[in-house]
């Protein structure tokens with residue numbers, strides 16, 4: 001069995017070639033696998049490809065996969081040492097090699113490493129950091145003078161908290177202050193919100209792991225300038241930093257900083273102090289329930305054999321579609337208004353984690369990596385891109401995310417919503433012969449259903465941990481380090497140079513730019 005340091009990449013494992021050969025033989029050409037025939041031939045197909053994990057049931061049976069592909073994929077995962085890599089992640093070993101650190105987001109949901117010696121020092125501070133965060137959340141919720149909380153952050157310091165607050169506020173009445181999110185450098189977002197706020201009633205949370213991200217610093221500076229211009233005189237009370245870099249937060253002028261450790265990646269950080277906006281919105285119990293749901297999924301990932309392990313099986317399906325059937329995108333459609341931000345959250349989680357063309361040893365990989373993730377809430381999406389899903393030239397696997405129950409008191413809505421989701425999945429698969437070509441639905445189009453029992457904090461926590469582990473497992477099979485993101489750096493550097501060129505009246509300021517960028521800067525300077 002390979003250890004996590006020397007495990008083979010998927011294309012070096014013995015089952016890789018048989019897997020690709022099986023895809024070629026059974027899934028291409030005129031006798032290619034057909035879902036309708038697959039169900040007709042196998043009465044057990046729905047059960048065989050259904051999985052149970054804490055708070056999530058998954059039906060993978062309407063995917064372009066058969067028992068042999070599933071067997072080879074699971075064998076491949078064993079050969080790639082996925083279990084030892086997973087155990088190293090959970091034990092707090094330094095698996096993020098390019099940044100020489102452990103990956104600690106699971107520890108923030110009470111995962112205790114097997115041996116105290118293997119635990120990074122940060123794990124011993126997590127309980128303290130969390131206690132401070134929840135105490136502050138309690139205080140803010142109890143403070144009647146604070147009516148509005150604004151989380152200023154971007155990427156992982158925005159998407160996860162924003163989505164969870166939306167999801168949980170849609171499902172339960174919340175009693176705390178209103179919670180808002182500002183991410184975009186486009187000043188319209190902040191300016192529109194500030195018009196609704198009163199400085200003495202507003203608490204700003206400046207959420208940034210690095211405390212150096214351009215958008216967040218710009219928005220925080222403007223928020224503070226607005227606060228002071230409106231007569232606000234107590235920055236210390238009205239601004240809190242959430243950061244792994246308290247020194248930079250203090251240098252910025254914010255004294256109160258809730259910390260967390262560097263091992264928490266930005267896109268994995270909603271469980272840490274970055275989640276303060278969630279704890280303020282749903283209270284201490286709500287936040288703890290979110291962690292408990294995620295922890296239950298952590299246990300499933302850690303303890304369930306790979307053949308029944310849901311995050312692993314989803315990762316293997318992703319690998320099958322990307323590398324064996326060469327499908328370039330996946331559409332995610334949450335039939336849940338509260339989870340309407342899920343596609344945007346997954347774009348960062350999956351594409352920032354696994355959108356890489358070199359492996360953890362720096363070797364260029366000879367296969368495709370992260371698929372494009374896209375989508376929007378159902379049923380809205382039915383009236384936009386479902387036409388292309390049913391009759392377009394590309395086959396796109398669709399992921400339906402559903403909740404069995406709704407928290408509102410409009411039962412007819414929920415029944416219709418669920419019926420629509422299941423109908424779309426069935427129609428994609430069944431297709432329909434048409435009496436005219438434009439009325440023909442080819443069918444045999446794949447989909448997955450992820451079914452939550454409800455939209456509780458536990459269920460949302462479990463769902464997000466499921467996606468995190470799926471992303472890690474897929475990156476692990478590809479030999480990728482899913483926890484760095486060097487690809488975002490270059491654009492940031494160019495932005496600095498171009499801003500200088502935009503500011504400078506001097507024509508030579510564009511001399512170092514390419515002709516296209518220089519011409520665009522010229523137009524912008526003319527207004």
Ligand SMILES: O=P(O)(O)OC[C@H]1O[C@](O)(CO)[C@@H](O)[C@@H]1O
Pocket residue numbers: 154155156157207208209210211212213216266267352485488
């Ligand atoms: O929390 P920070 O340090 O402000 O970073 C925000 C986001 O920027 C990124 O570093 C990408 O630029 C993400 O990984 C991160 O979530």
